[in-house]
């Protein structure tokens with residue numbers, strides 16, 4: 001079954017907002033890097049990935065990384081290239097189809113699964129990455145508890161979220177909305193008991209609430225470069241708040257939105273012809289205690 005807002009947008013997502021989310025991949029993998037070789041004592045037997053034949057080829061010395069809410073699979077592929085054995089899941093089947101079809105996705109196991117309630121055994125992976133996934137679920141605490149269950153004691157989870165503060169892309173979208181009157185449907189925040197602050201302290205506190213220890217958090221800053229039409233493909237696919245406004249707009253308003261975008265992009269374009277945005281994301285990680 002398709003998964004609401006993420007259904008059938010994998011291609012444009014990968015070209016646009018997926019390229020934005022991919023900017024934090026090196027920081028997430030760096031955060032989890034040590035777990036790769038701490039995975040277990042050298043003389044312990046290697047576990048196969050869940051669901052793979054026990055005699056499948058294994059890379060000696062590498063741990064298993066689970067990519068939660070993998071989307072189009074960019075982090076999963078980068079993790080495999082960094083030496084992890086990777087399994088990944090997403091609730092949206094068309095995202096998983098796209099990830100599986102990547103030419104560089106060989107050897108990675110991609111599943112359709114929805115958290116909480118993922119179909120993996122307790123303590124079966126050495127590290128978990130959740131790149132801009134926890135900010136898209138209704139019950140972040142239940143999801144993190146489920147991911148903690150799958151993580152082996154001593155293993156580390158790293159998660160990223162977008163901060164709630166003005167961003168260069170947010171300013172562009174707000175100006176387009178103000179000029180054209182395009183409005184997204186009313187956005188509802190999570191109920192107070194489920195929500196968390198989108199700051200370093202907020203994400204770190206969420207991980208601590210969910211039983212993670214040795215929690216650390218930091219800001220990842222980067223310059224994001226993207227082609228004008230690639231970014232707009234994400235808007236037309238209905239992704240993010242500006243995409244919700246696009247979906248709700250009539251044809252005339254949509255034409256005005258594109259015109260307002262085209263009027264602003266030259267001032268945002270660098271010498272390489274790409275749009276440039278100074279962005280930041282919140283990255284936090286924590287370990288599952290050794291009980």
Ligand SMILES: C[S@@+](CC[C@H](N)C(=O)[O-])C[C@H]1O[C@@H](n2cnc3c(N)ncnc32)[C@H](O)[C@@H]1O
Nearest residue numbers: 006021069070071090091092114115131132136
């Ligand atoms: C912003 S995208 C991030 C995708 C990917 N991690 C990346 O960095 O590009 C959020 C993804 O989370 C998935 N997702 C949302 N809620 C989910 C849930 N409860 N369980 C699994 N995946 C979920 C969506 O289908 C979507 O692919």
